[in-house]
Amino acid sequence: MTIEPGRWSRTFTDAVEAGELRLPFDPATGRPVSLHDRRLDGLGDTSAEWRPARGTGVVVSHVRFHRRYATTAGEPPILALIELDEGHRLVAPLIEIEPDRLAVGLAVEVADRPPQGPLAFRPRHDQR
Numbered sequence: 800m801t802i803e804p805g806r807w808s809r810t811f812t813d814a815v816e817a818g819e820l821r822l823p824f825d826p827a828t829g830r831p832v833s834l835h836d837r838r839l840d841g842l843g844d845t846s847a848e849w850r851p852a853r854g855t856g857v858v859v860s861h862v863r864f865h866r867r868y869a870t871t872a873g874e875p876p877i878l879a880l881i882e883l884d885e886g887h888r889l890v891a892p893l894i895e896i897e898p899d900r901l902a903v904g905l906a907v908e909v910a911d912r913p914p915q916g917p918l919a920f921r922p923r924h925d926q927r
Contacts, residue, residue, distance in 0.1 A: 810849060815917045820854045820909055822887050823847035831886035854909030855923065856883035861893065861901050881907060881920055895921040 811834060814821040823832040826848045859882045864875035879893040893901070894910055900922070907920040 812917075814849070820852040820918070821849045822852045822883070822885055823849055824885075834887060834889060850885075852883060852885050852887075854883075856881045856907055856920075858893070858901075858903055858905040858907060859888065860903065863898055863901065877901065879907070879920065892916070892919040893921065894919045 810823075811821065823834070824830065824847060825832050832847050858879045860880040861877060862879075863877045867873075867875055877893045877896065877898065878890055880888060880890050882888050893907065896905075906923040906925070908923045910919045910921040
Protein backbone atom coordinates (compact mmCIF):
# COMPACT_ATOMS: atom_id res chain seq x y z
CA MET A 800 0.00 0.00 0.00
CA THR A 801 1.33 3.41 -0.94
CA ILE A 802 0.29 6.50 0.97
CA GLU A 803 0.23 9.56 -1.22
CA PRO A 804 1.14 12.81 0.50
CA GLY A 805 -1.44 15.58 0.48
CA ARG A 806 -0.81 19.04 -0.93
CA TRP A 807 0.20 20.29 2.51
CA SER A 808 2.90 17.65 2.89
CA ARG A 809 4.07 18.10 -0.70
CA THR A 810 4.55 21.83 -0.21
CA PHE A 811 6.98 21.10 2.62
CA THR A 812 8.77 18.13 1.01
CA ASP A 813 9.07 19.79 -2.41
CA ALA A 814 10.83 22.75 -0.78
CA VAL A 815 13.17 20.47 1.21
CA GLU A 816 14.06 18.48 -1.91
CA ALA A 817 14.85 21.78 -3.64
CA GLY A 818 17.26 22.59 -0.80
CA GLU A 819 15.06 25.09 1.01
CA LEU A 820 13.34 24.81 4.39
CA ARG A 821 9.95 26.53 4.24
CA LEU A 822 7.46 26.49 7.11
CA PRO A 823 3.72 27.28 7.32
CA PHE A 824 2.33 30.20 9.32
CA ASP A 825 -1.25 31.29 9.89
CA PRO A 826 -1.69 34.39 7.71
CA ALA A 827 -4.19 35.91 10.15
CA THR A 828 -2.14 35.56 13.35
CA GLY A 829 1.42 35.04 12.13
CA ARG A 830 1.72 31.99 14.41
CA PRO A 831 3.38 28.74 13.31
CA VAL A 832 1.04 26.09 11.91
CA SER A 833 1.90 22.49 12.72
CA LEU A 834 3.36 20.48 9.87
CA HIS A 835 1.16 17.61 11.11
CA ASP A 836 -2.17 19.43 11.06
CA ARG A 837 -4.00 17.18 8.61
CA ARG A 838 -7.16 19.32 8.70
CA LEU A 839 -5.26 21.72 6.46
CA ASP A 840 -3.99 19.08 4.03
CA GLY A 841 -6.87 19.49 1.62
CA LEU A 842 -6.52 23.26 1.61
CA GLY A 843 -2.93 23.31 0.36
CA ASP A 844 -1.09 26.59 -0.01
CA THR A 845 -4.17 28.78 0.47
CA SER A 846 -4.42 27.88 4.18
CA ALA A 847 -0.98 29.06 5.23
CA GLU A 848 1.76 31.49 4.43
CA TRP A 849 4.91 29.48 3.64
CA ARG A 850 8.03 31.36 4.77
CA PRO A 851 11.72 30.50 4.44
CA ALA A 852 13.20 29.28 7.73
CA ARG A 853 16.68 29.81 9.17
CA GLY A 854 17.12 26.08 9.75
CA THR A 855 18.36 26.47 13.32
CA GLY A 856 16.88 25.23 16.57
CA VAL A 857 17.43 23.03 19.61
CA VAL A 858 17.03 19.35 20.39
CA VAL A 859 13.92 18.76 22.49
CA SER A 860 14.19 14.96 22.59
CA HIS A 861 16.21 12.26 20.86
CA VAL A 862 16.50 8.53 20.33
CA ARG A 863 19.60 6.58 19.39
CA PHE A 864 19.09 3.27 17.64
CA HIS A 865 21.58 0.57 18.58
CA ARG A 866 20.79 -2.00 15.92
CA ARG A 867 21.07 -2.08 12.15
CA TYR A 868 17.90 -3.38 10.60
CA ALA A 869 19.44 -4.23 7.22
CA THR A 870 22.84 -5.55 6.28
CA THR A 871 23.19 -2.74 3.73
CA ALA A 872 22.43 -0.03 6.29
CA GLY A 873 25.14 2.19 7.67
CA GLU A 874 25.44 3.15 11.30
CA PRO A 875 22.16 3.05 13.25
CA PRO A 876 20.53 6.47 13.08
CA ILE A 877 19.99 9.09 15.73
CA LEU A 878 16.61 10.80 15.43
CA ALA A 879 15.82 14.06 17.17
CA LEU A 880 12.76 16.14 17.85
CA ILE A 881 13.93 19.62 16.89
CA GLU A 882 12.24 22.83 17.96
CA LEU A 883 13.09 25.34 15.27
CA ASP A 884 13.69 29.00 16.08
CA GLU A 885 10.46 29.83 14.23
CA GLY A 886 8.45 27.71 16.71
CA HIS A 887 7.80 24.58 14.63
CA ARG A 888 8.82 21.11 15.78
CA LEU A 889 9.89 18.28 13.52
CA VAL A 890 11.62 14.91 13.71
CA ALA A 891 14.77 14.47 11.63
CA PRO A 892 18.06 12.57 11.66
CA LEU A 893 20.88 14.09 13.71
CA ILE A 894 24.28 13.59 12.07
CA GLU A 895 27.93 14.53 12.63
CA ILE A 896 27.71 13.98 16.38
CA GLU A 897 29.24 11.52 18.80
CA PRO A 898 26.48 9.72 20.74
CA ASP A 899 27.90 10.82 24.11
CA ARG A 900 27.35 14.48 23.07
CA LEU A 901 23.60 13.99 22.59
CA ALA A 902 21.68 16.26 24.92
CA VAL A 903 18.37 18.05 25.19
CA GLY A 904 19.03 21.73 24.50
CA LEU A 905 21.83 21.08 21.98
CA ALA A 906 21.83 23.87 19.36
CA VAL A 907 21.49 22.44 15.83
CA GLU A 908 21.35 23.56 12.21
CA VAL A 909 20.26 22.02 8.92
CA ALA A 910 23.07 19.94 7.42
CA ASP A 911 24.16 20.66 3.86
CA ARG A 912 23.50 17.70 1.55
CA PRO A 913 23.02 14.99 4.19
CA PRO A 914 23.91 11.49 2.96
CA GLN A 915 20.73 9.80 4.19
CA GLY A 916 18.08 12.02 2.63
CA PRO A 917 17.02 15.54 1.87
CA LEU A 918 16.81 16.80 5.49
CA ALA A 919 19.02 16.21 8.54
CA PHE A 920 20.41 18.35 11.33
CA ARG A 921 23.87 18.58 12.90
CA PRO A 922 25.25 20.46 15.92
CA ARG A 923 25.64 24.16 15.13
CA HIS A 924 29.18 25.15 14.21
CA ASP A 925 29.74 26.84 17.59
CA GLN A 926 28.60 23.61 19.35
CA ARG A 927 30.99 21.17 17.61
